[in-house]
Amino acid sequence: MFVREPLQLLKIAVSCWTNTFVNAKNDTSKKNCKNNRKTMPEGQKVDSFKFTVQPFDDDYTGRLSWSVLGKHVLACAENHAGARGFDRLTLNGHRFLWVLSRMSFDMITWPKLGEEYTISTWICRYYRYFTDRCFDIRDANGNIIGYVFTIWAMIDETTRKPQVLEELFGHTFDPYIETERYCSVQPFSRIRLDNSFCLHNRPTYYSDIDENNHVNSIRYIEFILDTFPKQLFSTHQVSHLEIAYNSESYCGDQLGIWVKESATDKYHIVVKKNIDDKENQQTGETVCHCAVTFKPLIRQEKIK
Amino acid sequence: MFVREPLQLLKIAVSCWTNTFVNAKNDTSKKNCKNNRKTMPEGQKVDSFKFTVQPFDDDYTGRLSWSVLGKHVLACAENHAGARGFDRLTLNGHRFLWVLSRMSFDMITWPKLGEEYTISTWICRYYRYFTDRCFDIRDANGNIIGYVFTIWAMIDETTRKPQVLEELFGHTFDPYIETERYCSVQPFSRIRLDNSFCLHNRPTYYSDIDENNHVNSIRYIEFILDTFPKQLFSTHQVSHLEIAYNSESYCGDQLGIWVKESATDKYHIVVKKNIDDKENQQTGETVCHCAVTFKPLIRQEKIK
Numbered sequence: 121m122f123v124r125e126p127l128q129l130l131k132i133a134v135s136c137w138t139n140t141f142v143n144a145k146n147d148t149s150k151k152n153c154k155n156n157r158k159t160m161p162e163g164q165k166v167d168s169f170k171f172t173v174q175p176f177d178d179d180y181t182g183r184l185s186w187s188v189l190g191k192h193v194l195a196c197a198e199n200h201a202g203a204r205g206f207d208r209l210t211l212n213g214h215r216f217l218w219v220l221s222r223m224s225f226d227m228i229t230w231p232k233l234g235e236e237y238t239i240s241t242w243i244c245r246y247y248r249y250f251t252d253r254c255f256d257i258r259d260a261n262g263n264i265i266g267y268v269f270t271i272w273a274m275i276d277e278t279t280r281k282p283q284v285l286e287e288l289f290g291h292t293f294d295p296y297i298e299t300e301r302y303c304s305v306q307p308f309s310r311i312r313l314d315n316s317f318c319l320h321n322r323p324t325y326y327s328d329i330d331e332n333n334h335v336n337s338i339r340y341i342e343f344i345l346d347t348f349p350k351q352l353f354s355t356h357q358v359s360h361l362e363i364a365y366n367s368e369s370y371c372g373d374q375l376g377i378w379v380k381e382s383a384t385d386k387y388h389i390v391v392k393k394n395i396d397d398k399e400n401q402q403t404g405e406t407v408c409h410c411a412v413t414f415k416p417l418i419r420q421e422k423i424k
Numbered sequence: 425m426f427v428r429e430p431l432q433l434l435k436i437a438v439s440c441w442t443n444t445f446v447n448a449k450n451d452t453s454k455k456n457c458k459n460n461r462k463t464m465p466e467g468q469k470v471d472s473f474k475f476t477v478q479p480f481d482d483d484y485t486g487r488l489s490w491s492v493l494g495k496h497v498l499a500c501a502e503n504h505a506g507a508r509g510f511d512r513l514t515l516n517g518h519r520f521l522w523v524l525s526r527m528s529f530d531m532i533t534w535p536k537l538g539e540e541y542t543i544s545t546w547i548c549r550y551y552r553y554f555t556d557r558c559f560d561i562r563d564a565n566g567n568i569i570g571y572v573f574t575i576w577a578m579i580d581e582t583t584r585k586p587q588v589l590e591e592l593f594g595h596t597f598d599p600y601i602e603t604e605r606y607c608s609v610q611p612f613s614r615i616r617l618d619n620s621f622c623l624h625n626r627p628t629y630y631s632d633i634d635e636n637n638h639v640n641s642i643r644y645i646e647f648i649l650d651t652f653p654k655q656l657f658s659t660h661q662v663s664h665l666e667i668a669y670n671s672e673s674y675c676g677d678q679l680g681i682w683v684k685e686s687a688t689d690k691y692h693i694v695v696k697k698n699i700d701d702k703e704n705q706q707t708g709e710t711v712c713h714c715a716v717t718f719k720p721l722i723r724q725e726k727i728k
Contacts, residue, residue, distance in 0.1 A: 174499045174503075175498065175499040175502040175503070175635075176495040176498055176499055176634055176635075176640065176642075177495075177499075178634070178635055179630070179631070179633070179634075179635075180630070180633040180634060180635055180636075180637055180675075181635075182635055185631070186631070187631065191480040191481075194479065194480055195478045195479040195480055195481075198479040199478075199479070233635065325646075325650035325654075326483070326484070326649060326650050326652070326654040326657060327483070327489070327490070327491060327646040327649060327650050329483070329484040329654065330480055330482070330483075330484060331479075331480075331482055331483075331484055331485075331486055331537065332484075333484050336480065338480075342629075342631040345630060345631060346629035346630050346631050348630070350629075350630040350633065350675045350676075353630060371484075371654040372654075
């Protein structure tokens with residue numbers, strides 16, 4: 121399996137601060153972290169990355185697309201962790217890497233074509249197998265336009281088993297934890313789809329696969345939103361979306377998507393792979409659960 | 425139909441120079457162009473935009489993905505034109521906008537995760553209905569790693585008919601033409617697929633549609649590459665890809681993809697929409713023609 125080398129990652133972390141990913145803070149003091157792979161900015165727990173919605177970063181309504189926002193959020197997480205030396209670990213010959221377990225988005229408004237926005241990220245806690253990473257998204261004036269809350273586990277690359285984080289990091293993980301900045305944390309929904317049927321089937325292809333060799337986490341969000349009528353996005357925006365990842369899917373897997381309205385404008389979705397009976401939810405392995413809330417646009421925006 | 429306003433476009437053009445899209449030149453002198461919508465840097469015909477391959481900008485092999493490269497190329501074109509006031513025109517109450525007619529990529533090497541690259545773009549000529557726009561792509565050391573050549577037409581937004589460019593722009597278009605910089609121009613292939621069969625079918629969804637309300641030009645490239653086995657990208661890279669756009673497709677269209685090997689590692693592809701007979705090429709409307717050349721990787725790279 122392909123794993124990026126520490127030196128290459130350091131290069132990414134440094135270059136991101138001078139280009140697309142502009143770190144909003146300028147604290148350049150450094151100290152070595154325990155695993156001695158990289159250096160970290162001392163005392164800086166939050167990193168901020170500035171973006172502009174470029175042509176083709178938007179969807180057909182002119183709003184930032186899920187694809188671009190989602191991948192930027194993941195890249196911010198990787199760059200934040202990489203700059204501090206804990207994007208992945210090698211201990212006693214074992215490699216450990218982060219996997220995304222759950223993610224929720226609460227969006228107040230969406231940045232539109234040509235608008236600037238800043239994503240800030242930090243870790244708010246870790247506990248046994250998991251760590252919580254928060255993000256806030258601000259417009260060019262510094263106003264909050266969205267929050268993202270994520271839960272990650274660190275797994276052994278070979279056994280794929282989650283690891284007890286305290287045992288991996290000891291006390292050296294504590295200096296990275298930011299507890300004072302407001303983080304949107306909501307209990308995740310209990311997603312049930314009794315008596316629903318498979319709405320949608322689609323295979324996965326080369327272009328769906330990322331460098332972890334499985335379907336990119338954000339692609340599932342696109343697959344799920346693609347089950348709704350395109351026209352819905354002209355009158356509504358997604359105000360809340362949460363997704364829990366259960367298992368990985370790979371190039372060539374056939375995904376089945378179950379959708380059920382749980383309340384007005386609220387939907388529960390389950391994605392399964394390699395189902396052999398479209399009518400029967402019992403077949404196939406669950407890839408992810410998702411809950412989506414649409415909110416009607418208050419002022420009719422300039423949308424086709 | 426949703427059309428971005430000039431002021432919004434100016435904001436895009438300006439903001440791109442200070443963020444993701446970093447203009448490599450600093451000539452800030454301005455003069456008004458004839459249509460008086462915006463200002464342009466005097467005498468500056470080439471714009472350069474700097475990027476880093478961020479996490480999730482790459483495909484599973486760690487190379488910059490087609491999706492990201494292609495959309496960056498289109499965004500560079502739009503930003504270059506927008507900064508000079510000819511990204512679109514409004515004359516006598518008619519709106520005119522650019523549509524991409526043909527595009528070819530010649531890639532020597534692909535930037536990889538964490539590497540910097542710069543895309544430069546300029547217009548090399550215009551003639552009756554068309555204009556040729558060139559791009560070169562350089563690595564962090566300034567070495568050429570690829571060329572892109574494109575042909576565009578300006579159409580009336582209502583009638584969708586191409587316009588005679590001299591009549592729209594008069595002499596004011598001439599100062600933008602750069603003829604001295606090397607541009608990769610090759611005659612486009614004659615693409616024939618006699619006796620082939622439809623290899624692949626896929627519908628189009630919300631996430632495939634861009635702000636022009638049709639399937640994004642780069643998405644077709646992804647659809648086409650998705651017809652090849654994923655493993656091929658571990659041993660080969662795409663060295664040449666050309667695509668000619670015949671008609672637009674929309675959300676919900678069913679696309680059929682015909683593929684035929686024209687020589688070793690060279691393929692001809694036709695994409696049609698809404699075919700009613702998989703065996704029969706005569707049905708359905710042609711959306712685009714494409715030719716792809718794969719090149720074996722010389723040094724076995726670190727790929728899964």
